[in-house]
Amino acid sequence: MARIIGGIGTTHVPSIGKAIADGKQNDPYWKPFFSGFDYVHQWLAREQPDTVVVFSNDHGLNFFLDKLPTFAVGAACEYRNEDEGWGIPVSRPVPGDPALSWHLINRLVGDGFDITMCQDMLIDHAVTIPLSLMWPDFNWPVRIVPISINTVQHPLPSMARCLELGRSVGRALVSYSEDKKVLIVGTGGLSHQLDGKRAGFINKAFDTHCMDRLAHDPEALAQYSILQLVELAGAQGVEFLNWMAMRGAMPGEVGELHRNYHIPISNTAAATLVFENRPRAQRKAA
Ligand code: DHB
Numbered sequence: 001m002a003r004i005i006g007g008i009g010t011t012h013v014p015s016i017g018k019a020i021a022d023g024k025q026n027d028p029y030w031k032p033f034f035s036g037f038d039y040v041h042q043w044l045a046r047e048q049p050d051t052v053v054v055f056s057n058d059h060g061l062n063f064f065l066d067k068l069p070t071f072a073v074g075a076a077c078e079y080r081n082e083d084e085g086w087g088i089p090v091s092r093p094v095p096g097d098p099a100l101s102w103h104l105i106n107r108l109v110g111d112g113f114d115i116t117m118c119q120d121m122l123i124d125h126a127v128t129i130p131l132s133l134m135w136p137d138f139n140w141p142v143r144i145v146p147i148s149i150n151t152v153q154h155p156l157p158s159m160a161r162c163l164e165l166g167r168s169v170g171r172a173l174v175s176y177s178e179d180k181k182v183l184i185v186g187t188g189g190l191s192h193q194l195d196g197k198r199a200g201f202i203n204k205a206f207d208t209h210c211m212d213r214l215a216h217d218p219e220a221l222a223q224y225s226i227l228q229l230v231e232l233a234g235a236q237g238v239e240f241l242n243w244m245a246m247r248g249a250m251p252g253e254v255g256e257l258h259r260n261y262h263i264p265i266s267n268t269a270a271a272t273l274v275f276e277n278r279p280r281a282q283r284k285a286a
């Protein structure tokens with residue numbers, strides 16, 4: 001049985017990749033953000049996950065506006081990164097876990113999720129930056145299963161649907177026969193808007209509300225419509241959908257272990273959250 005050790009939510013702003021490449025982690029602008037990962041490094045060194053299921057949104061490297069799957073699951077042996085034009089180094093390829101991918105795909109389709117299955121998939125900054133933040137020596141000791149959620153072209157899947165997608169992934173992981181430790185990651189957000197009249201929009205009160213409820217009351221967040229989410233979190237703050245899926249994929253008792261929130265990184269409210277997922281206490285037979 002796969003054991004879901006917990007979940008990490010993290011911002012994926014491309015300029016973080018440039019700061020890493022330029023060694024700016026201790027600069028006054030960057031330190032409050034990067035130091036939020038000290039706890040993450042200690043926790044990962046202790047927990048040692050084998051595979052990471054990453055919920056993120058593609059930014060045009062795989063899918064563009066002409067063809068944009070709502071949910072796409074990677075089933076590749078290896079995932080390459082390519083130059084996205086941000087001026088950050090191209091990352092090394094990351095090994096996949098195709099057997100686990102196909103198990104998830106089978107269970108998701110069985111649960112009524114009409115996903116797109118991708119035996120060939122590139123990973124963009126929404127995957128490579130979180131990996132670089134979690135394992136800064138670039139020796140990423142994990143396999144990945146990337147799951148891409150459309151946060152770009154409307155209509156977007158709802159908050160409730162993304163929570164359910166995560167729950168289906170969580171059930172599939174629990175039913176997987178191989179012994180392995182799985183970490184769930186959701187990337188992007190929090191509040192930000194990159195263009196239009198509200199460019200630069202950040203909403204600390206709403207971000208705090210979302211972070212406060214994610215562990216124990218994700219259903220409350222699932223009530224927000226996409227239009228409300230755009231209004232409250234910004235046009236690109238809808239990347240929080242990836243965090244909803246991450247939360248859904250933890251079926252146990254979920255507790256918050258660590259939080260960092262820093263404004264701004266570029267035009268974005270940068271957040272890092274670590275959750276543990278403890279097996280639910282067995283109910284004693286009467
Ligand atoms: C930017 C890009 C992103 O993908 C994101 O999530 C946040 C910010 C940017 O270009 O600044």
Ligand code: FE
Pocket residue numbers: 012059126188189239
């Ligand atoms: Fe993004």
